[in-house]
Amino acid sequence: MTKTYILATENEQETINLGIVMAKVFLDQVICVSGDLGSGKTHLAKGLAQGLGIEKHVTSPTFNILNVYQNKNKSFYHMDAYRITDEEMIYDIDTSELLEPKGISLIEWAENIDFILPDTCVNVYIEKTDKEEKRIFYITSDIESIERMAGIVYENTLR
Ligand SMILES: Nc1ncnc2c1ncn2[C@@H]1O[C@H](COP(=O)(O)OP(=O)(O)OP(=O)(O)O)[C@@H](O)[C@H]1O
Numbered sequence: 616m617t618k619t620y621i622l623a624t625e626n627e628q629e630t631i632n633l634g635i636v637m638a639k640v641f642l643d644q645v646i647c648v649s650g651d652l653g654s655g656k657t658h659l660a661k662g663l664a665q666g667l668g669i670e671k672h673v674t675s676p677t678f679n680i681l682n683v684y685q686n687k688n689k690s691f692y693h694m695d696a697y698r699i700t701d702e703e704m705i706y707d708i709d710t711s712e713l714l715e716p717k718g719i720s721l722i723e724w725a726e727n728i729d730f731i732l733p734d735t736c737v738n739v740y741i742e743k744t745d746k747e748e749k750r751i752f753y754i755t756s757d758i759e760s761i762e763r764m765a766g767i768v769y770e771n772t773l774r
């Protein structure tokens with residue numbers, strides 16, 4: 616059974632903070648993100664990397680498609696599938712670790728490669744709003760993980 620958690624962030628730092636929380640909950644999972652250009656997918660990736668303790672600056676892998684970052688035994692796989700417009704293109708890339716990460720994977724424009732993605736993906740959809748810096752996140756995963764995440768978000772906002 617899955618559940619969708621909906622929350623808003625009011626600026627890029629809040630999106631990074633959401634990524635830090637998600638890194639605690641979704642260890643060893645693939646996070647599949649879709650949403651408009653400039654909606655905040657890469658900022659969510661920056662937060663996930665921070666949450667894994669990766670110090671290297673995360674930048675958009677638009678041109679190289681897949682970036683891998685390492686912190687001790689944890690890896691962060693960051694793919695941008697924006698340019699994968701032809702199914703064949705994905706088969707030129709070794710996606711074995713990306714799809715079974717020892718750490719976390721985040722795939723931007725995941726809808727472009729949905730035919731290789733596991734059913735167990737955490738799905739994230741980011742929506743822009745008419746407020747310049749406000750974004751709505753729709754995060755879908757198994758009920759226990761979503762409730763754990765909601766608990767951490769709630770505790771953080773109380774502080
Ligand atoms: N709440 C917010 N969360 C994330 N980014 C925000 C937010 N409000 C404003 N921004 C701005 O929106 C932009 C988001 O850029 P980002 O590269 O993360 O988007 P993206 O979805 O990865 O884009 P692309 O589709 O080009 O890969 C940045 O300029 C950031 O400063």
Ligand SMILES: [Mg+2]
Nearest residue numbers: 656657675723
């Ligand atoms: Mg991006």
